Each structure stands twice: as structure tokens, then as C-alpha cells.
Amino acid sequence: MLTKTITAFFCLFLLAALTPYGSERVSADHFLAYTTEIFDYNQDVVAVRLKYPEVTGPNRQYRSVNEQIRKSMMTIRFPGKATNQVFGKTKDLVQGVRRFIMRNDFKGYEFSSVADVMHNAKGIFTVKILNYEMPYGAANGSNSIVYLNFDIETGKRLGISGCFSDDRRKELVNLGKEFFIKKVKADNMFDFLDGQFLESFYLPENFAVTERGVEFVYQQYEIGPRSLGMPAFTIPHGEMRDLMDKECVLRQHLYR
Numbered sequence: 001m002l003t004k005t006i007t008a009f010f011c012l013f014l015l016a017a018l019t020p021y022g023s024e025r026v027s028a029d030h031f032l033a034y035t036t037e038i039f040d041y042n043q044d045v046v047a048v049r050l051k052y053p054e055v056t057g058p059n060r061q062y063r064s065v066n067e068q069i070r071k072s073m074m075t076i077r078f079p080g081k082a083t084n085q086v087f088g089k090t091k092d093l094v095q096g097v098r099r100f101i102m103r104n105d106f107k108g109y110e111f112s113s114v115a116d117v118m119h120n121a122k123g124i125f126t127v128k129i130l131n132y133e134m135p136y137g138a139a140n141g142s143n144s145i146v147y148l149n150f151d152i153e154t155g156k157r158l159g160i161s162g163c164f165s166d167d168r169r170k171e172l173v174n175l176g177k178e179f180f181i182k183k184v185k186a187d188n189m190f191d192f193l194d195g196q197f198l199e200s201f202y203l204p205e206n207f208a209v210t211e212r213g214v215e216f217v218y219q220q221y222e223i224g225p226r227s228l229g230m231p232a233f234t235i236p237h238g239e240m241r242d243l244m245d246k247e248c249v250l251r252q253h254l255y256r
Helices: 004-017 062-073 090-104 166-186 195-200 237-241 249-254
Strands: 034-043 046-055 106-122 123-134 141-151 207-209 213-217 231-237
Touching: 004 207, 034 090, 046 062, 046 090, 046 123, 062 106, 062 141, 090 123, 090 141, 106 207, 123 207, 123 249, 141 207, 141 213, 141 249, 166 231, 213 237, 231 237, 237 249
Parallel strands: 046 106
Antiparallel strands: 034 046, 106 123, 123 141, 207 213, 213 231
């Protein structure tokens, strides 16, 4: 009997030892533990500030989440550039800013990217990134908002565009228009809207999972003048649930 017990224990130990490090899957109900990292640089008319969550843990999906957050934050949309520039390290970002102001004769440059966790439950980790860029000497700075939604089990980005059939997509757009108009009227911003936008209303791809529902946001100047800002509105979960296809990963997490 003792021999069988020892043999069984040894087999269990061997099985655990052979399991690849960091290969275990995270429970769908598990939230992600994270710390807040800050990078501040302010020298010689270059000001760079980064604040972002760093997910803790050895798993591959954790590293993937951290890499995607940092990549999005260290993307600069230099004015006048046809494409964005992505930097892998903070020192490269600072040097990139220096090269830009020297080539374009700016007096300096301010870049800020602040990421906050909006949702951390039901297998979904959502981050809101608020970016601000201001070349010294320009009339105005530029703002942008980026939402990142991650599947905690895999570390992959969650999309929403493929979650609806054609008919349901039309219903979603009409529903979104109703909630959008209510929101801008409540904020006293309706008069700033471009009239043509309401005639050809569309939902932005930029979305975030929140406790109340799914939030959508438009970028600066996307649907109106600067004074309109970056309007956001939310479609409640109760409205979204019935429209989403059952095969949609986002729906499987939210409404299981």
C-alpha cells in the first residue's frame, strides 16, 4: 500500500515538473493583478510622461498584454507626418522627439500618454489611453483616446466588428445613434455636430467594455470642431446582449 502511494505521488510530481513554465490558462473569472508604472522626462524643452498598468505574472498572455499597452502608448502622431512612429523603448521615444523638433524648428515638444484600467473582470481587461501632444510654437495641441480590450485567457485583443450579422449591425448603428444623440444633448454639445455626420451616422471602431455597457468614442475633429472634444457614449449591456452573435468571444465573456 505504501509503495502504491509513493508511486502515485511521484507520478503527480513528475507531471507537474514537466508542465511548461507559464503555460497554464487563467480562469475566465480571474482579474489581472497589476502595478502602475510612471516614466517622467523633462529636460532641454522635451517633456515626456508615461503612466501605465504593468500586469504582473510570468504567463505568456501577461507579457503580450504589457507589450501591446506599451506599444500603443509609445506611438507618436507627429503633426504633418503621414504615418505614426512607434518606439520600442523610452529612450528611443525621447530621441525621436528630439530629432523631430530639430528638423522642424520647433521650440520644444510635450508628449503625454496616460493609461488607466477601466474594466478588470469576467475575463476582460480594458485599458483607456489618453494621449496629448503639443509642439511648442503650434497653435494647439492634439488629443486622442485609445481603448484596448484584452482576453485575459489568451492576452489577445478583443474586437467587436465581427460580432454582428448584417441585420443586427444595422440595428446596432440605429441604437447607437439614439444613445449618442441623448448624450450630446445632455452635454449641451449637439449644436457643435456636423450635420452631415448625423445623416451618415456610424459607430467608431474604438470601443471599451465598462460596468454599464460598451462605450464608444470619437476622436478629436472626427465628427465636428475642436470645441466638440472627443464625445463618448455607452450602449447598455442589456441592449447589446441580444444583438451579439453567440459565437462572438466578447459576448461569451460578458454574457455567459
